[in-house]
Structures are given as C-alpha cells and as structure tokens.
Amino acid sequence: MNKIFGIVFFLLLCQSVSGANLPDFPFVVSVGSSEQDVKPNIATIQLGVMAFEKDSDLALKTVNLASTSVIGVLKKYGVPVGNVEASDIEKSTKRKRDSDYNTLDVLGYEVSRSITVKLENLSKYSELMSDLVAINNVSGARTAFDISNRKEIEAKLMETASKDARDKAEKMAISLGTKIQSVYAISQASNFSEFFATFGARSEQIMADMAYREGSYNTVMFVPKSINVKQGVNVVFRIK
Template sequence: MYKMALLMIGILAVSPFANAAESGVRTVTVSGQGEIQAEPDKAIVLLGIESRRPKLEEARAEVARVVDEALKLTRDLKIDQKYVRATRINVQPEYNWDNTARERHLIGYYVSRQIEVDLRDLDKLGQLLERAVDLGVNQVSEPQLDSSKRRELEREALAKAVQDARLNAEAVAKAAGARLGAPRTISASSGFVPPPMPYQKRTMAAMAESDAAGTYQSGEMSFTGNVQVEYDLIPDAMQ
C-alpha cells in the first residue's frame, strides 16, 4: 500500500503521488482563481404602471395613457426601440367582503402593465427613471446591471485562473523535488457578481423624496474564474 503525502499551501491542496497506485505516474492537482473588475455598460429597467379605479374603463385608460407617455419618453431619449418592450395588460377585479350579508361586493378594478427597457447607455438611466416617475410610472424595480462584454471578461478571468494554477503547481513541484509536466485534466467554472444595487422597488412618492434617479452611480462588477488542474510531475534529474 502506497503511503500518501498531503501538502497544504493556503487554498492549495496537492498530492504529489496521486494516482500512483493505478498508473505509477506522479501527479499534482492544484486550484487557481482569477478575477476581473469592470464597470457595467447596460441595464434592464422595469417600469411599472398600476391603477385602481371603481370602473374598469377608468383604470385601463389611466394605465394606457402613462404607458404611451413612457414609451414616447424612450423615443425622446433616443433609446433603440428594439430594446423596449411593453408587456400584456393585467386586469383583476377587486372585492370587499360583507360580513353581515355574507357576500362579496365588487369595489373596483386593478389594472397594471410593465415596460421593459434594455438600456445600452447608462448615462441615460437617471433621466429615464426620473422622468418616467414624473409621467406617472408608480413602480420602479432596481436596475439589473450587466456588461455587454460579459463572456469576454469571464474568459479573461478564466485565463488568469489557469495562470494562477500553474504558478501554484510550479511552487509545489519545486518543493517536492520535481519539475512540472503537461496538464492531464482541467475543470473550470466562471461567473460574475453584479455591483450593489442602489435602488429598492419603490413608489412614485418614495422616488421623489430620495431623488435617487438624479444621483445614480454604478459600481464595478466582478468576473471570476476558477479552475482545478492536474499536472504530471517529472523527476528532476538535478536532484
């Protein structure tokens, strides 16, 4: 039975004699991490319009008016209309329960609709939110910030992770009296962490009080790569 040697260096877990029992080949398995910081350059913005009125026609008319004005706003801001989408209208009757009569009574209607904007120019984000609220938009969800170069940035993070793994493997190989050979296996994963969102879902009154739309600033996104690599270990003839 072969005796296993385990060397721990920070986040690095290696075994210079891994798989020796099966193949007689000395290997080392290491992990590597990479990270790239970048500012977002686009955002998904959801503008909600809600109305409650005794009559359905009144609620529908109010929502339709605000939707039309909000869509016109996107055109005025020169937002490409292929990135603007209005959802289907939602209509729900609302009732009040009469405990005495043991029956419900229709008291009105709730009507809502959303506009989704895939905003490719974040300089317009403050104007879009602030002016939309002025027009009657009464629900604004926090923008979902993203980067149009996400895939490229994730690949850069993966490349840094591979470099980090190789440096870790070389350090362990040297300490074990060996040289590093070719990689046998590589597993990788990547992802991103969006910047903190400065907005909470809020009503028109809350937006007006905080003036958040006019003071909007985006933070940086973090793109990460993680790899695990198994390398061959070659005996060092000089040792």
C-alpha cells in the first residue's frame, strides 16, 4: 500500500501508559486525513519599509516617501484603502561598539514599518508585485495565497477525513477479529499530541505525524496554479 495507515492501537493494559487516565474498555485510535489542491483567488501581501540614515529626520522622510509610493501603486491597481493596513513607525538608534562591547558614537538611525495588503483579485498580481518591489526601501515582500471559500472546502474535507478514520479503524479491528462499536472521542489532527496526552500516553508512543500547517509566507512573483488544503482528525473508537 502507498500510505501507512497511521493507526495506533491501544489496549487497556498497554505498557508505558498511565492506566488511570485511559478508558476502561478496549479501543482503537485512528487518524484520518483528506486534502485537495485548489486554485487560489485571494492573497495577503506583507511588505517591509526600512531606511537607515545618519539623520533621523531624513530616515523618517525616506520611509514616509516609500510608504506613499506603495499606496500609490496599490491605488493604481484598484486595491481598496480598507484592504491596506500599515503598522506604526519604529525607530532605533545604531551605535558603534568597541572590542569590549562598550557603546560608542551613534552610527545612524533605523526607521521601519510594515504594510499588509489583502488582495481580492489576483488577475494583475504579477504586475502589482513587480511595481511594489521596484520601490526604493521596500524589502521582504512576502505573499500568502488562499481561497475565499476555505471554510466550505475544509468542512467537506473534514467529512472525508472522518470517513477515512473510520475505514482505517474498521480494517484494523477486523484484522484482530473484532468490530468497531462506537465513537468515544474526536480531535483535530493539529492537536495530536495533546489528544493522546489526555489518556496518559507518552509522546514516544505516537507513531503518526499529522501536524496541520497553515500556508506559509513566501516571496512569490507569480500566482501558483494551486494551493493544498488539508484536514485531519483523530478518533478514538470503542471496540467490542
């Protein structure tokens, strides 16, 4: 088979488990999963605007000028003002240090801020990003792509993952000459270790890694063909 079932079978008198925290009946724990590749239709862009100058006023003016340029580009591509959020400006003093790490003369001042942009239309994403990264003092442009109907898709995937967990548990039970009786507990796969901890099981006993990951930010100049949406579920089934 292409995939390991990812099922950990526990009995009441299993070693290395705190029996006081375990159900007082035989059970099987099954991990179900489901995923789907979908085309993204929204995105969140994060930009950093930073300037370092000997004169703090000049550094502040440089950051403000770059911020104004960013807003201008966003307006050019029809991004609503309500979809743009800018952080407060941060300022820090940079000083020389000698070999003993003593603070010496001021080298200059670093002024920075971050800008977050929510895009509801990706048709001109590449052109928008090209214009943004071309602005002086803009750095760290990162994008997280997503779908507007994520909740709906995740709900369907959860149904499939739950069925997957039951199917795997039934196969395990049948192989041991028994049957599934009822559902005792359910938890999302993102809480896998905590889920088993409620029964006193040690982390060393957990043989399946079903950690759910949110889409991470990356510097991307083009819209990906698809993003992966996944759901996982842990289920404790009572067996006869």
